[in-house]
Amino acid sequence: MGNKVKTGVLLVNLGTPTAPTAKAVKTFLGQFLHDHRVVDLPRMLWCPVLHGVILPFRSPKVAKLYQSIWWEEGSPLMVVSRRQQAGLSAALQEAGINMPVALGMSYGEPSIGTAWQELKDAGVDRVIILPMYPQYSVSTTASVFDSWARLMKQERCLPAFRFIRDYHDHRGYIQALAESVRDHWEAEGRTDLLLLSYHGIPKRFEDQGDPYGHQCHRTSELVAAELGLERHEWRTTFQSRFGREPWLQPYTDETMKALPGEGTKSVSVICPAFSADCLETLEEIAEQNKEIFMEAGGEAYHYIPALNDNPAHIRMMMDLVCRELV
Template sequence: METRPLPHAPADHPPIRSGKVGVLLANLGTPEGTSYWPMRRYLNEFLSDRRVIDYSPFVWQPLLQGVILSTRPSKSGKAYASIWNKEANESPLATITKAQTAAMAARMQARYGDRVMVDYAMRYGKPSTLDRVREMQAAGCERILFFPLYPQYAGATTATANDQFFRGLMKLKWQPASRTVAPYFEDPRYIDALAASVERAYAAAEVEPDILVCSYHGLPKRYLMEGDPYHCQCRKTTRLLRERLGWSEDRITTTFQSRFGPEEWLKPYTVEEVARLAEAGKRNIAVIAPAFSADCIETLEEINEEIRESFEEAGGERFAYIPCLNDDAAHLDALAEIVAENLSGWI
């Protein structure tokens, strides 16, 4: 970073920091604590996002501010408490995202020296996207690459993260040039990292699983019919993973989790499908979550507790959860290459 006066500026003009490129990683977000009020603040911000819940605010907000936010924070708080990183007093998503950011910063430092600044932001909660954009601009970032850490595009994930990034730019008097990273659901390096994690898990298993369940976060089916490409991209990720592993079609399946509300969501539902598999004789399964770049409440609590319980109650015997790629070296190598390609022409 360089601090220099502006050309032709008066002698008393404040110095301007410049000459850096920012890489801003973005994830969903996290509550600041598991008690009622931190959970309520987080859920209110999350569930008020029209990209997530697109019902009319005149219908939705009275429900949200009434019965939902009166009861759901306590229930969600208990779920978060079961996975909370008590040593750091933060959610696993926060811990992992910090580790990913540090690993990415080290790779950018090795490649570009001090010319690239790497940081992270959360769509909901802290650190906010707006705060991070301001900090990068103040630190001399004349260009910012915004990278939503969602392999598959969805309006409720990638698009709302991008929306918030551009809202942050709207607040600045002097905007940096900006780019966003496209979804990487079919990138061979991402698929290779996924496949390597499956191969490690299978090699360590006492008994090889009968089937691998690829469980993606869910969306209302209506979103698919309105043009959201998420469902198709999930299916393609599963197919490419199967092909990379050299498996037949009967060894892997695609499901969707985390339903909310009365609408029909993308099917099959993971919680129901694992029970059906157990009843059909698949007593030994593995589950992986390719839509999540970092383990979080949906994987550590929903998959590893609720979905596991559904499988075991239906007669399942062995349930193996394969962790997200998190800060795995192959994962960060893949993401760093994607970043480098998107910085082309900037540095």
């Protein structure tokens, strides 16, 4: 009889600078913004702009933003991702499932290649790849697949693998989001509006077939239904736009400016596209957009943290993985 197949899990997230310094941020942004899935302009046009303008001038500014949210243990995204890795590993072990869990990042360290080597060293010959992006986008999920495909070009013996494309409507994910909203409202009080803010993508990507926007709206609808909200009690918006071309709308920051004038004086904000708190949630949403809302006449603003490593999120991750064992 042949040897029993050993399965491992590869968790993947975007990545983070190794330190809140201009040098580390420049290295990270350089790798991130070189990815053709992220910026699909011709390289002859894009690279001079990236290296001559964006990286030299943007890196110091972004470093200061990272400094404002950096935790004692390190980058929030990395700290949370390691906790997720440990939480999933522990949950699998408690269920009697012997399955190593490795963590890789699309940009920076530990790389996807480093994580794959870790799994190989553990004797894995079947991999379940879980990109920690609930909604699929060519700029995130597809980039993970590209990295995996490049790694596999170097392998003589390819492992079997399953690739979890998205989980935007997974029952456990929706319930975990709704539970986090309820818990926050119980602790802080309910607000006039629940705003669900997602990282944006260029509108052009959607026009070319990227299902991300549709999946974001579907997530919002399911969360609102789980909470029993009326249509006027919640909204979907998109944040973090970059460059001059149109991105998915409505924009989060512009919505924040308008809400107080429309009579919405208190708002709770959750970011369902982010599986772990990071710069875009802790600084852009929890700080920048709060300032925008309050200066426009708002009275109460609450950021609801990402699911991070809370038990409901870990259970959902385990369910996603275990479904692929069939």
